[in-house]
Amino acid sequence: MDKPKDANPPLPDPTTRNPLVFPDGRADPATVFLNQVIDHPNIQIGDWTYYNDRRLPEDYAETLAPYLFAGAPEYLRIGKFCQIAQGVQFITATANHPMSGVSTYPFAVFDQTRLTGYRAELPRGRDTVVGHDCWIGREAVLLPGAELGNGVIVAARAVVRGQVPDYSVVAGNPAVVVRMRFADGVIKQLQDIAWWDWPADQIARAIPAIEAGDVQALL
Incomplete structure (x- = not known):
């Protein structure tokens, strides 16, 4: 039996590597669900979060977070339904050099006998979230x-530090809030709704309201 024309499309399978399918049936190799291509003990990624990169990286973890090694003191945590463009990088705390001496040169990283101890002595930086x-x-x-x-938009080539408020748009270097996407009351409602935590079939039914910005329908 044919699906009714007004039926809501299902969400893509979150366990799919390449979820974007062209009209001819080919999967777009440049678009990936990140938690299907990254297996790193210090990186946590929610379902349906995708990354698009026409360069087709061999190692997505190293491409996005080049300084975050397995067992590092800090973590990179990314929520659900995020959209990440090509060239985005997360510079995590272990990219820092020691600053207590008279030089910031990391001599120990070039000495295999000292490298393990050097990493163990790194201060625990804050997680990137x-x-x-x-x-x-x-x-x-x-x-x-x-x-x-939640709901933050980061402009191209922005350099972001510190805490960024929910549903804000940030741009520049250093990035600053250029506007809020919604009024405070609406942001509070969206935080309470937390539609990203709903079951997949419920989210699928709500797609028209999400796309239309119909907060009352979501409520």
Whole structure:
């Protein structure tokens, strides 16, 4: 039996590597669900969060977070339904050099007998956190310990540090809030709704209201 024309489309399978399918049936190799291509003990990524990169990286973890090694003192945590453009990088705390001596040169990283101890002595930096439903534009950089709230939009090539409020738009270097996407009361409602935590079939039914910005329908 044919599906009714007004039926809501299902969400893509979150366990799919390449969820974007062209009209001819080919999967777009440049679009990936990140938690299907990254297996790293210090990186946590929610379902339906995708990354688009026409360069087709061999190692997505190293491409996005080049300084975050397995067992590092800090983590990169990314929520559900995020959209991440090509060239985005997360500069985590272990990219820092020691600053207590008279030089910041990291002599120990070139000495295998000292490297393990050097890593163990690194101070624990703050985790880098991206909330749910964030859109991070092309070549944006998130500095160590950056925390994006839910629904944040980061402009292309922005350099982000510190805490970014929910449903804000940030741009520039250093990035600043250029506007809020919704009034405070609506933001509170959206936080309470937390549609990204709903079951997949419920989210699928709500897609028309989400796309239309119909908060009352979601309530």
